[in-house]
Amino acid sequence: MTMWYTFDFIDGDVYRWTPAGDTGTATYDIDSTYRPRFYVRGARETRAAYERALEPHPSVATVKTVERRPGFGESPEPVTMIEATTVDAVPTLARQTNQVALPDELRCYNVDFSPEFRYCLETNTDPTPTTRLTTVELSLPRARTADGKLSTVTIDGETVRGSQATVVDAVATRVAECDPDVLFVNAASVIPRLFAAARDEGHTLELGRGPHAATYQTLAGESTYHSYGQVGHSPARYNVPGRVVINRSASFFLRETNLAGCLDLVERSRKPLQEQAWASIGNVLTAIQIRAAQRRDVLVQWRAWRPESWKTMGSLYTADRGGFTFTPDVGVHTDVHEVDFSSLYPNIIITRNISPETVRCDCCSTADVPELGYSICDRGGYLPDVLDPLVSDRDAIKDQLEETTDPTERARLEGESAALKWILVSCFGYQGFSNAKFGRIECHEAINAFARSILLDAKDQLEAAGWDVVHGLVDSLWVTPASDRNQRPLTEVCRTVTDDVGIRLEYEGAFDWVAFVPKRDSTEGALTKYFGKYAEPTAAGSAYKYRGIECRQRSTPSFVGSVQKALIRTFDQYREPGSVIDKLAGHIDALHAGRVDPSDLVITTRTSKSLTEYTQATQTVAALQRADGLYDDDQPAGSTVEYVVVDDDKQGHERVALREEVPSTYDAEFYATALIRAATSVLAPCGWTQARIERALAETTETSLARWA
CATH class of the missing domain: 3.30.420 (Nucleotidyltransferase; domain 5)
Incomplete structure (x- = not known):
C-alpha cells in the first residue's frame, strides 16, 4: 500500500507524495477524482431552495440527500451533501446558505477542515510516514x-x-x-x-x-x-x-x-x-x-451553537468554580512528600463517563455529579472512548521510559509522552471553550466538581493517616508528617485512595525541603510559586524543583534566572538569609563591573498591540521602535520581541537594543533591581521583603565565602 505523507492542491488536482526517506527517491501520483464534501441540515423545503440556488454554481460537482447523525446521541436524519470541485470552494458554498435562509433554518457541517486533513479524512488515508524523513x-x-x-x-x-x-x-x-x-x-x-x-x-x-x-x-x-x-x-x-x-x-x-x-x-x-x-x-x-x-457517522458542526442549559442563580454559583486549591502554608517545610493523581481530569472523564451527550441527558434523572446534582447517562459517551487510548498509551510510554537507557529511544518516547500530555491537559479546558466543536460547559463544570470531591477525600484520608497537608493544587498534594500522630506509609495511603476513587494516586517522591512563596502584595501563599530540594536527584539529574518563580518565567533574562537558581543552592547549603544576601551582592557587583555578557540579559516579551496602538512609552514600545527601523516585516500584535535594556533613563528607542543588534552595554541598575526581585522570591518564605533585602545590601560591609562561592 502506498503511504503518502503530504498533499498539494494544484489546479483542482491532488498531488500525493511519498517521502524520499531511506530509499532516497520521493514519488508522487495525482488524484483527479477527489471531491471534498460538506453537509447542510434543515427542513426539506428550505434545503431544496438552497439546492436550487447551487445548481448553476461552477464549484458544485454533485448534490444529493444522504442520512447522517447531526450529533452524538442523535438519530440519523436526511441532510444535503454537497460535493465541491476544490477544497477552497467549500466555505464559499457554505456561506451561501445565508442567501436563501435565516441562520437558524439551515446549519452547515464538515465545513472548516484544513485541506490536507480533509483529504485524509474523506479518503481514509493515513499520512503517517513509515520511513525516516530527510x-x-x-x-x-x-x-x-x-x-x-x-x-x-x-x-x-x-x-x-x-x-x-x-x-x-x-x-x-x-x-x-x-x-x-x-x-x-x-x-x-x-x-x-x-x-x-x-x-x-x-x-x-x-x-x-x-x-x-x-x-x-x-x-x-x-x-x-x-x-x-x-x-x-x-x-x-x-x-x-x-x-x-x-x-x-x-x-x-x-x-x-x-x-x-x-x-x-x-x-x-x-x-x-x-x-x-x-x-x-x-x-x-x-x-x-x-x-x-x-x-460514528456523526457530522461536525461548522459554528458551535450549543447553548448553556438553564440554571438558577444558586446552581450557577455552585457550578462556576474551578478545580481544587488549598492555600499553601507559606514558609520552608522539611521532609515534604508529593502525591499526584495520574491524568486526573482525563481519568475523571473516562471513569465518570463525562461527555457532551451524557451529562444532563434527556433519559436519566439521577444526581451523579457531586454538589451539582447533574445526571450522567448510562450509555457510553464518545469522549471517554477518545481519551481512554491516549491515557493508556501514555501510561505505557512512561513505563517504557523507566526501562529504556538507549538515548535515541528515550528521545522518541519522551517526545511521544510530551505530545500526549499536552492533548490530555487540554481535553478538560476545551470542554469550556465556546468555540469547541464538541465542547459543553456542563461537562467542564462536572469535571471540576468531581475533581474537588476527589482531592478533598484524598486530603481527609491523608490527614487520618497521620499526614499534614501543606499545599494542594488541582491534582497534587504536598504533605509532611504530623508531629502528634503516627503515620501510615504513604504508598499504602495512595493505594487506598486509588481503590476508593478509581484513579491512581501516585507517590511522586520526597523533598528535603520545599519553600512556598507568598504573594507579592500579601502574606497569603501564592498557589503556583514554590521551589524545593529533592531528597534524591530525578532520573534527569535534577536536584531542585522550581515552579512559578522568575527562573521559570519566559520573560526572565537567562542571567537573572541562573542567579536565582544559584541563590537557591546557597540557601540550601547554608539555610540562612545572610549567605544568600552575600551571594546576591557578588552578582550585583559583577553587573556593575560590566562582567556580565549582554546576551545573557535579553528580555523576551510578547506584544499586545502594534506599535501605533501603544499610548505609553514602555520598554516594549522602545523595542518596537527599533524593530521598525531594522526589520523588513512589521511587528504585529502578538509577536515576540527580544531586547536588552541599555539605559532605562533614556527616552524612545535609545532605551533598549534588540538582540540582533548584539548590544555591548546594559543598564546595570535596572538588572540589579531584577536580581533583587528574584532574590525576594527566594527569601520571602523566610519572611524577608524586598525592602529588607535592599537594606541588608546597603548595610553589608563584610562578606563571607558564600559571596564568592
Whole structure:
C-alpha cells in the first residue's frame, strides 16, 4: 500500500507524495477524482431552495440527500451533501446558505477542515510516514541590510555569506543534493524572501519537487488572535510542492516535544505533518475527535451553537468554580512528600463517563455529579472512548521510559509522552471553550466538581493517616508528617485512595525541603510559586524543583534566572538569609563591573498591540521602535520581541537594543533591581521583603565565602 505523507492542491488536482526517506527517491501520483464534501441540515423545503440556488454554481460537482447523525446521541436524519470541485470552494458554498435562509433554518457541517486533513479524512488515508524523513534547515537573518539584499543564510548550521546570488545558489544546491522531505525554517518569511531574491537575480529557485518545484503557495496570511486574555500572532503559512515546510518559530508541538512527538500525533489525528506542525493543542484534539465522529457517522458542526442549559442563580454559583486549591502554608517545610493523581481530569472523564451527550441527558434523572446534582447517562459517551487510548498509551510510554537507557529511544518516547500530555491537559479546558466543536460547559463544570470531591477525600484520608497537608493544587498534594500522630506509609495511603476513587494516586517522591512563596502584595501563599530540594536527584539529574518563580518565567533574562537558581543552592547549603544576601551582592557587583555578557540579559516579551496602538512609552514600545527601523516585516500584535535594556533613563528607542543588534552595554541598575526581585522570591518564605533585602545590601560591609562561592 502506498503511504503518502503530504498533499498539494494544484489546479483542482491532488498531488500525493511519498517521502524520499531511506530509499532516497520521493514519488508522487495525482488524484483527479477527489471531491471534498460538506453537509447542510434543515427542513426539506428550505434545503431544496438552497439546492436550487447551487445548481448553476461552477464549484458544485454533485448534490444529493444522504442520512447522517447531526450529533452524538442523535438519530440519523436526511441532510444535503454537497460535493465541491476544490477544497477552497467549500466555505464559499457554505456561506451561501445565508442567501436563501435565516441562520437558524439551515446549519452547515464538515465545513472548516484544513485541506490536507480533509483529504485524509474523506479518503481514509493515513499520512503517517513509515520511513525516516530527510531534512534541511534554512535560517535567514531578520534584520535587513542597507541595500535590502540577502547576504547571509544558515543551512543545516553552516553559515554562507556573500552576494544575494551566492545565497540563493547555496540554498538551491543544498536542497537539490539532499532532496529533503522536510524543510525547517526559522520564520514564515523565509520562503517568500528566497523566491523574491531569486527573482531579483534572474535565477530559478526550485525549493519544491515535481512539475511545480519552482513555485510556492500562500496557504494562509498572518493574523492576530485573543486567547485566555492574551494576544497572539499567527504568522503566514507557505507551502512548496512535494515537501513539508515547518516554521520552527510557530510550531508549538515541535517546541514542546520533538519530531517523534509530532509524528505520533499525525498517526492519531490524521493531520499530515505540515498541518500538525502549525496546529494548536485544541486543533489536534479536535481532529482526533472528528475522527471519532466520522466512525460514528456523526457530522461536525461548522459554528458551535450549543447553548448553556438553564440554571438558577444558586446552581450557577455552585457550578462556576474551578478545580481544587488549598492555600499553601507559606514558609520552608522539611521532609515534604508529593502525591499526584495520574491524568486526573482525563481519568475523571473516562471513569465518570463525562461527555457532551451524557451529562444532563434527556433519559436519566439521577444526581451523579457531586454538589451539582447533574445526571450522567448510562450509555457510553464518545469522549471517554477518545481519551481512554491516549491515557493508556501514555501510561505505557512512561513505563517504557523507566526501562529504556538507549538515548535515541528515550528521545522518541519522551517526545511521544510530551505530545500526549499536552492533548490530555487540554481535553478538560476545551470542554469550556465556546468555540469547541464538541465542547459543553456542563461537562467542564462536572469535571471540576468531581475533581474537588476527589482531592478533598484524598486530603481527609491523608490527614487520618497521620499526614499534614501543606499545599494542594488541582491534582497534587504536598504533605509532611504530623508531629502528634503516627503515620501510615504513604504508598499504602495512595493505594487506598486509588481503590476508593478509581484513579491512581501516585507517590511522586520526597523533598528535603520545599519553600512556598507568598504573594507579592500579601502574606497569603501564592498557589503556583514554590521551589524545593529533592531528597534524591530525578532520573534527569535534577536536584531542585522550581515552579512559578522568575527562573521559570519566559520573560526572565537567562542571567537573572541562573542567579536565582544559584541563590537557591546557597540557601540550601547554608539555610540562612545572610549567605544568600552575600551571594546576591557578588552578582550585583559583577553587573556593575560590566562582567556580565549582554546576551545573557535579553528580555523576551510578547506584544499586545502594534506599535501605533501603544499610548505609553514602555520598554516594549522602545523595542518596537527599533524593530521598525531594522526589520523588513512589521511587528504585529502578538509577536515576540527580544531586547536588552541599555539605559532605562533614556527616552524612545535609545532605551533598549534588540538582540540582533548584539548590544555591548546594559543598564546595570535596572538588572540589579531584577536580581533583587528574584532574590525576594527566594527569601520571602523566610519572611524577608524586598525592602529588607535592599537594606541588608546597603548595610553589608563584610562578606563571607558564600559571596564568592
